[in-house]
Amino acid sequence: MGTVKKIAVLPGDGIGPEIMEEALKVLRKVEDLFGHSFQFTFGMAGGGAVDRVGNPLPEETLSLCKQSDAVLLAAVGGPKWDNNPPELRPEQALLGLRKSLNLYANLRPAVLFEGLENASTLKPEVVKGVDLLVVRELTGGIYFGEKKRERLEDGQQATDTLVYHEREVERIVRRAFEIARGRRKKLTSVDKANILESSRLWRSVVDRVARDYPDVQVEHVLVDNCAMQLIRRPADFDVIVTENMFGDILSDETAMLTGSIGLLPSASLGEGMTGLYEPVHGSAPDIAGQGVANPAAMILSAAMMLRHSFGYEEAATAVEQAVRKVLADGHRTADLAGPGTLAVGTEEFGDLVVEAMNAYEPDPKVPLEVVM
Numbered sequence: 001m002g003t004v005k006k007i008a009v010l011p012g013d014g015i016g017p018e019i020m021e022e023a024l025k026v027l028r029k030v031e032d033l034f035g036h037s038f039q040f041t042f043g044m045a046g047g048g049a050v051d052r053v054g055n056p057l058p059e060e061t062l063s064l065c066k067q068s069d070a071v072l073l074a075a076v077g078g079p080k081w082d083n084n085p086p087e088l089r090p091e092q093a094l095l096g097l098r099k100s101l102n103l104y105a106n107l108r109p110a111v112l113f114e115g116l117e118n119a120s121t122l123k124p125e126v127v128k129g130v131d132l133l134v135v136r137e138l139t140g141g142i143y144f145g146e147k148k149r150e151r152l153e154d155g156q157q158a159t160d161t162l163v164y165h166e167r168e169v170e171r172i173v174r175r176a177f178e179i180a181r182g183r184r185k186k187l188t189s190v191d192k193a194n195i196l197e198s199s200r201l202w203r204s205v206v207d208r209v210a211r212d213y214p215d216v217q218v219e220h221v222l223v224d225n226c227a228m229q230l231i232r233r234p235a236d237f238d239v240i241v242t243e244n245m246f247g248d249i250l251s252d253e254t255a256m257l258t259g260s261i262g263l264l265p266s267a268s269l270g271e272g273m274t275g276l277y278e279p280v281h282g283s284a285p286d287i288a289g290q291g292v293a294n295p296a297a298m299i300l301s302a303a304m305m306l307r308h309s310f311g312y313e314e315a316a317t318a319v320e321q322a323v324r325k326v327l328a329d330g331h332r333t334a335d336l337a338g339p340g341t342l343a344v345g346t347e348e349f350g351d352l353v354v355e356a357m358n359a360y361e362p363d364p365k366v367p368l369e370v371v372m
């Protein structure tokens with residue numbers, strides 16, 4: 001048996017605790033099936049932490065995360081805290097964690113699973129074959145630039161600043177090229193170089209780095225056009241690399257190619273092994289506490305953790321295959337259940353995934369463990 005992996009568990013707000021419970025259930029099954037061993041330590045983050053200790057990311061939580069091998073986060077935020085001053089907003093927990101752990105690379109895969117061909121709002125022939133990855137820069141750009149609010153004579157004025165250093169662009173772009181090399185070797189760099197200086201810098205870095213990857217086909221697409229092409233010809237995309245805010249917005253769009261945002265996981269990585277794993281979606285306050293949220297994105301985020309932080313490729317594959325099987329067998333949470341289809345709840349979906357894991361059969365083509 002390998003070493004015990006320390007996992008910081010941050011359930012957060014809204015549907016967070018409900019979906020986290022299901023991911024932990026699946027990870028306990030991974031322990032049983034594969035002999036891995038996890039130590040889960042819970043931490044406070046988000047609105048709940050604001051209410052309890054007046055800080056969305058308490059020092060205790062930050063040091064827990066820094067001392068852990070990986071961080072699992074469900075979601076933070078909700079209307080209760082929307083009018084709080086900036087430092088008391090739940091979302092600050094996310095920004096603080098990403099920055100403190102230097103998690104600059106956010107991987108957001110969007111794949112159309114078997115059985116969900118009719119789940120998208122787009123025609124089945126349009127979404128057929130969708131298998132793309134958004135590589136989003138996560139620690140720079142407008143979310144982190146200087147912000148200010150001023151009172152002028154004729155009213156208020158607000159400023160957000162978008163800054164990128166060449167170094168920050170190069171490291172995410174290189175990472176995206178490396179990833180593209182291991183996939184279908186097609187990279188789409190998304191920017192707004194017709195208007196933004198930061199985008200012109202971005203584009204020049206992509207062109208320079210591209211010389212080191214002659215085997216990867218590169219295209220530059222303006223973000224507004226990309227938003228449209230994602231709906232027009234989504235299966236043509238392989239890896240999309242883009243800055244922080246564009247990646248945030250485009251990845252929510254890709255959710256609807258797959259059927260639901262409740263299916264999209266993510267991994268946030270830096271140079272070290274302590275990655276952060278969270279669904280692409282937020283705390284879904286509109287359905288919180290009802291037991292109806294789709295836990296797949298959270299469970300698949302846990303699978304990404306097994307792969308990227310621990311190198312447990314076989315266990316990651318087993319979890320992913322189990323989620324695919326449950327969906328292929330026709331089980332649907334409310335977000336995916338069409339009219340007349342009986343939906344399963346959050347807990348039941350988690351139980352079905354655990355049950356499906358019992359039937360896991362190793363694929364001889366998949367290496368058992370990846371050396372990171």
Ligand SMILES: NC(=O)C1=CN([C@@H]2O[C@H](COP(=O)(O)OP(=O)(O)OC[C@H]3O[C@@H](n4cnc5c(N)ncnc54)[C@H](O)[C@@H]3O)[C@@H](O)[C@H]2O)C=CC1
Pocket residue numbers: 015019074075076077078079091094261262263278279280281282283284285286287292293294295297335
């Ligand atoms: N990583 C995080 O913690 C994020 C937090 N947020 C925060 O979450 C709160 C709500 O934001 P929204 O804009 O409403 O985005 P959201 O992603 O929470 O919800 C958007 C829509 O998708 C649905 N949805 C989301 N996840 C689902 C799931 N697992 N199963 C079924 N349906 C699901 C919701 O019910 C809602 O109708 C805000 O406070 C926002 O700041 C938003 C995005 C990311």
Ligand SMILES: CC(C)CC(=O)C(=O)O
Pocket residue numbers: 091094095248280
């Ligand atoms: C709530 C945020 C800080 C950002 C967001 O929507 C995301 O990372 O997906």
Ligand SMILES: [Mg+2]
Pocket residue numbers: 248249252280
């Ligand atoms: Mg988002």
